[in-house]
Amino acid sequence: MLYSALGAIMTMSAVFRITILLSTLLLLGKIPAAAAQEGPLVLAFYYAWFDQNTWTSGQSVDLPAEPYNSADRAVIERQVGQAQSAGIDAFVQSWYGPQEGGNQTETNFRTLLDVAGARGFKAAVDLEVTSPFLGSIPTVTDALAKLLATHAQHPAYLRYQGKPVIFFWRQQQFSVEQWTAIRDQVDPNRATIWIAEGTELAYQAIFDGHHLYSIAWAASPADQLAKWASRVRAYAAENGFNRLWVATVMPGYDDTRLPRADAFAVPRRNGEYYRETWQGAIASSPNMVIINSFNEWPEGSHLEPSASYGNLYLDLTRELVTALRGSPPPAPAAATSPTAEPVATPTGPYITAEEGANIRSGPDTAYERIGQLAAGSPIAVIGKTSAGDWWQINFPRGSDARGWVNAEVVTFTGDAGAVPVVETPSPSEASLTGLTLQASATPTTTLETAGAAPTIKVPAGGVNLRSGPGLEFELLGRLDEGAEAVVVGQSETGEWWQIETNAVEAGLAWVANAVVDVSGDTAGVPVIEFDQPTATLTQTPTATVPPTPSITPTPTATEVIIAGTIEVTDPINVRAEPSTDGELLGGLYLGDKADVLAVSKDGDWWQIDFPAGPEGVGWVAAEFVRFQGDQQAVPIFGLGTVTPTPRATNTPTRTPTPDRLPTLAELPTLAPTATSIYQPTAAALLAERGTPDPALTIVPEEPRASFDWGDFPWGILSLVVIAAFLWYQFYWRRRGLS
Incomplete structure (x- = not known):
C-alpha cells in the first residue's frame, strides 16, 4: 500500500x-510571436487642395506655420520630409479621379509620387467615390482602371505585401454586388488591396480591409478601436476571409468654424489625446495605423507644424514611432533629381514610355484600349508578336492579366531574342468591345466598323453640349432625356464623344462619356485632336432662345409652377443667383431633394424651393444634381416657358429642407478649392448617428462555434x-x- x-x-x-x-x-508562447512581428505601417491622410484663400477664409481654428499652396512642388517636398522625419511611411491623398482639367488632386498626386520616389517615401490614394468627377459606376470603374494602369505602377506607390493599396471614401455609394462587378472588371485577379471605411462591415465581402476614418466621436477611443478590430476579425473569420484592420489615430478634432449644424470639437489636451488614440490603436494589433490627419485644416485634425502648436505633433509622432519600433526614424533621404531613373527596375527585358502609351487587349490598334502605361515607369516584357512590333506585359485588367503595347511608342531594354513569341487571334477573329483610342493626326470621316455607327442616348436629367472635349469649352446648349445622336468622333482620352446634333448651329457638339449611354461598336471611332480653348468658363455663354409666339411669364410667388425636382448627387452650395459669384445661402447634402422652379438661360443652374433663401428660393449648379420631371415645362428664368402646365393648386408643396446647411465651396471648374468642404466627414456623420456601440447584426457578439x-x-x-x-x-x- x-x-x-x-x-x-x-x-x-x-x-x-x-x-x-x-x-x-x-x-x-504568444509573446515571442507578437514581439517578432514587424511593426504596422504608419500612414497619414493628406489633402492637396489648399491655397492662400484657405488661410484667409476663417474656416480653420489653426493655421500652418508656413501658409502654402498645395500645388507648389517645394511645399510637397517639405511636407514629405517632415512626415519622414516623424516616422510616417506614406501619405494617403484624397483623389477625385484621373481627370486633369480643374482637378488638382490628380496633378498634385503626380507630383507627390515623383517627390516620394526621389526621397524613398510612399503615397497612395483615398478614392473619393462621390467626388465631382465620379459618383457613377462607369466613372468609378474607369478611374480605378486608370489608377491601376498608371499611378499604381509608380515605384513610389504604396504597396502592402507586394500589392498596391487603395483606400476608399464613401464606398457606400454602391452595393456590395455592384462593387463585386466593378472589381471583377478592373482587378479580376485581386492584385491590389482595397480598404473600405465606415461602420458597414458587409463591404468586407469584396474589400480587403477596414478603417473608421475618424475616432473623434468615441467617448473612449481605445475601447472603440478594440471593439472594431474584434468585429472586423470576427466577421472575416466567420466568412473565411483574411482581412486587414487599419486603426485610426487622431491628435484632436475641431470643425466648429465650419457651417455645420453638427460641428463639434475634441480638445487636444497638449498632446494627451493623441497619445491615448495612438495607444488604443496599437493595442488593437493593427496591420496599419493611419493618422487623421497630416493636414486636414478645416477639421482641425492636423499634425503639420502650425501657428498654435509648432512642431509638437511631429515630435510626438517621432516619439511614438520610436517606441513602437525600438529605434528612431531614419533621417529623410536626400532628394534626387526628378529625372532620375525609377528605383524599381525589372531584372529582365523591359519597356519604358517617355510620354505614356496605350495598353490594349491585343497586339493591334483595333483591339480594346484597357489602360495606359505610366510615363517613365519600367514594365517587364513577357512576350512579343512574331513581327516584334508589339510587346506583351502583365496587366491586371487584361485578358488573363495580360496587355499589349505598341513597340513604336516605347523604349525596349534587354535581349529581345529571349522574349518568347505569343500567338494571338487577329482582330477580325477576336470579339472586340470597348473603345479604340488610337492617336490620329488627321481624323477620318468614315468609321472603321461594319454596320451602323455607334450612338449615344441621353439619360434622365439631360446633358450639356460643349464646343470641345472638356468642361473648359463653351456651353452650346443641352440635350433632353431620351435624345439620341450619332457618334462621329472621340477625344484623345476617350472621355468625350463628338456627336451630330441639330440642337446647335454647327451641327456638331461634344458630350462627356460619363453622363451618356453609348450603344453600338465604338471600335474605329476616329480621334479628334483639339487645341485648348483661349476662353475660360468665367465668360458667360450667350443663350440662344428660339422665338415662340406664346410665352408665359415667369410665375410669381403666388403662382408657382413646379415642373420637377432635383436630387443632390454630391453635396453642393445653394446661391442667391445662378453664378458662382452669387451670395452663398447654404447647402444641400447627398440625397436631399428640392422642387425646381426655373432654369437659367444657359441651362447650367436650377432655381429651387429653398426656405432659407431670400423669398424662399435659391440656385444650384445642374452638374451636381439629378433632375426628375418634365424639363420642357421648366420656365427659363426671366423668359418663362411655352404653355407650362401648372399644378391643380397654386400653393406648391415644398420639400422640407434639412436644418443642417453646410457652406460648401463652389467649384467654377469642378476643382477642389481651398475651402472645399463637399460633405461631412465620417466624424461628423458618426456623431450625428451616435456611437455605434450596439453589436452589428452581421457580427454576432455571442461566442463563435469554432x-x-x-x-x-x-x-x-x-x-x-x-x-x-x-x-x-x-x-x-x-x-x-x-
Whole structure:
C-alpha cells in the first residue's frame, strides 16, 4: 500500500508539473510571436487642395506655420520630409479621379509620387467615390482602371505585401454586388488591396480591409478601436476571409468654424489625446495605423507644424514611432533629381514610355484600349508578336492579366531574342468591345466598323453640349432625356464623344462619356485632336432662345409652377443667383431633394424651393444634381416657358429642407478649392448617428462555434490543479498512510 501511495504521489506530481509547464508555455508562447512581428505601417491622410484663400477664409481654428499652396512642388517636398522625419511611411491623398482639367488632386498626386520616389517615401490614394468627377459606376470603374494602369505602377506607390493599396471614401455609394462587378472588371485577379471605411462591415465581402476614418466621436477611443478590430476579425473569420484592420489615430478634432449644424470639437489636451488614440490603436494589433490627419485644416485634425502648436505633433509622432519600433526614424533621404531613373527596375527585358502609351487587349490598334502605361515607369516584357512590333506585359485588367503595347511608342531594354513569341487571334477573329483610342493626326470621316455607327442616348436629367472635349469649352446648349445622336468622333482620352446634333448651329457638339449611354461598336471611332480653348468658363455663354409666339411669364410667388425636382448627387452650395459669384445661402447634402422652379438661360443652374433663401428660393449648379420631371415645362428664368402646365393648386408643396446647411465651396471648374468642404466627414456623420456601440447584426457578439485554444482559461485550470495537488498532498495522502 505504501508503494502504491508513493506511486500515486509521483504520478500526481508529474501531472502537476507537466500541466504547469504546458500552461506556462501556452501563455508565454504568444509573446515571442507578437514581439517578432514587424511593426504596422504608419500612414497619414493628406489633402492637396489648399491655397492662400484657405488661410484667409476663417474656416480653420489653426493655421500652418508656413501658409502654402498645395500645388507648389517645394511645399510637397517639405511636407514629405517632415512626415519622414516623424516616422510616417506614406501619405494617403484624397483623389477625385484621373481627370486633369480643374482637378488638382490628380496633378498634385503626380507630383507627390515623383517627390516620394526621389526621397524613398510612399503615397497612395483615398478614392473619393462621390467626388465631382465620379459618383457613377462607369466613372468609378474607369478611374480605378486608370489608377491601376498608371499611378499604381509608380515605384513610389504604396504597396502592402507586394500589392498596391487603395483606400476608399464613401464606398457606400454602391452595393456590395455592384462593387463585386466593378472589381471583377478592373482587378479580376485581386492584385491590389482595397480598404473600405465606415461602420458597414458587409463591404468586407469584396474589400480587403477596414478603417473608421475618424475616432473623434468615441467617448473612449481605445475601447472603440478594440471593439472594431474584434468585429472586423470576427466577421472575416466567420466568412473565411483574411482581412486587414487599419486603426485610426487622431491628435484632436475641431470643425466648429465650419457651417455645420453638427460641428463639434475634441480638445487636444497638449498632446494627451493623441497619445491615448495612438495607444488604443496599437493595442488593437493593427496591420496599419493611419493618422487623421497630416493636414486636414478645416477639421482641425492636423499634425503639420502650425501657428498654435509648432512642431509638437511631429515630435510626438517621432516619439511614438520610436517606441513602437525600438529605434528612431531614419533621417529623410536626400532628394534626387526628378529625372532620375525609377528605383524599381525589372531584372529582365523591359519597356519604358517617355510620354505614356496605350495598353490594349491585343497586339493591334483595333483591339480594346484597357489602360495606359505610366510615363517613365519600367514594365517587364513577357512576350512579343512574331513581327516584334508589339510587346506583351502583365496587366491586371487584361485578358488573363495580360496587355499589349505598341513597340513604336516605347523604349525596349534587354535581349529581345529571349522574349518568347505569343500567338494571338487577329482582330477580325477576336470579339472586340470597348473603345479604340488610337492617336490620329488627321481624323477620318468614315468609321472603321461594319454596320451602323455607334450612338449615344441621353439619360434622365439631360446633358450639356460643349464646343470641345472638356468642361473648359463653351456651353452650346443641352440635350433632353431620351435624345439620341450619332457618334462621329472621340477625344484623345476617350472621355468625350463628338456627336451630330441639330440642337446647335454647327451641327456638331461634344458630350462627356460619363453622363451618356453609348450603344453600338465604338471600335474605329476616329480621334479628334483639339487645341485648348483661349476662353475660360468665367465668360458667360450667350443663350440662344428660339422665338415662340406664346410665352408665359415667369410665375410669381403666388403662382408657382413646379415642373420637377432635383436630387443632390454630391453635396453642393445653394446661391442667391445662378453664378458662382452669387451670395452663398447654404447647402444641400447627398440625397436631399428640392422642387425646381426655373432654369437659367444657359441651362447650367436650377432655381429651387429653398426656405432659407431670400423669398424662399435659391440656385444650384445642374452638374451636381439629378433632375426628375418634365424639363420642357421648366420656365427659363426671366423668359418663362411655352404653355407650362401648372399644378391643380397654386400653393406648391415644398420639400422640407434639412436644418443642417453646410457652406460648401463652389467649384467654377469642378476643382477642389481651398475651402472645399463637399460633405461631412465620417466624424461628423458618426456623431450625428451616435456611437455605434450596439453589436452589428452581421457580427454576432455571442461566442463563435469554432473553438480557439487561445480562449481556453489556462490560468483557472492551473489554479484548480494546484488546489487538487495540495488537497491530495495534505489530506488524502495522510489519510491513506494512516
